Amino acid sequence: MFLTTVETTMISIAENILNEARKQPEGTVITARGMLHLGSRAAVDQALSRLVRSGHLMRIARGAYVVPVKSRFGARPPSAKRVIEALAATGGESIAAHGAAAANALGLTSQVPVQQCFVTSGRGKRLSLGAQTLEIRHVPHWQMALKSRPAGDAIRAVAWLGERHARQAFAKLRKTLPETEWQALTSARPLLPTWMAKAVSEAAANETGANR
Incomplete structure (x- = not known):
């Protein structure tokens, strides 16, 4: 069986793509x-x-x-963490844990998210990693103001909990967040919705009053 010139060229391009792709770190996203x-x-x-x-x-x-x-068990998809990191690095946009996951990690809820979900200020997308589906949801820019640092996780966690639980959440976060993160959070108040900025200010004021 003889290959046509077009078929030979296609095989050559495929081999070159694969060679380049295999040189990249695990999870690197390849695009045309x-x-x-x-x-x-x-x-x-x-x-x-x-x-x-x-x-x-x-x-x-x-x-x-x-x-x-x-x-040795066969081929598997790259880890979700590696893929998310690669997307953030190549796409030039911030990607962080969803508010539900952040709230659980910060001890604000015992509810464990069933599905891995992330947020971004860019376009939302859905990824299929074998049997696992990852969803990246678009959120307002203020939720990504402090990116993936603990203070940023706090913002997304409270955004997910909602205004009703904001005061209690920030009162707890004031005690558990490192001082540098709490200061970063209070400095970001001008970027936050009014209800959230007010709850942060109340937590800060209550702490000041308790120390007098």
């Missing part, structure tokens, strides 16, 4: 746009599809691919 130096858009798209069919790449979303991780 990032491989256009290897061929035309149509040729790169076809090569990526060929690599998915052969199992050398996994499609995690439309136009987004990752290299599966090989182990």
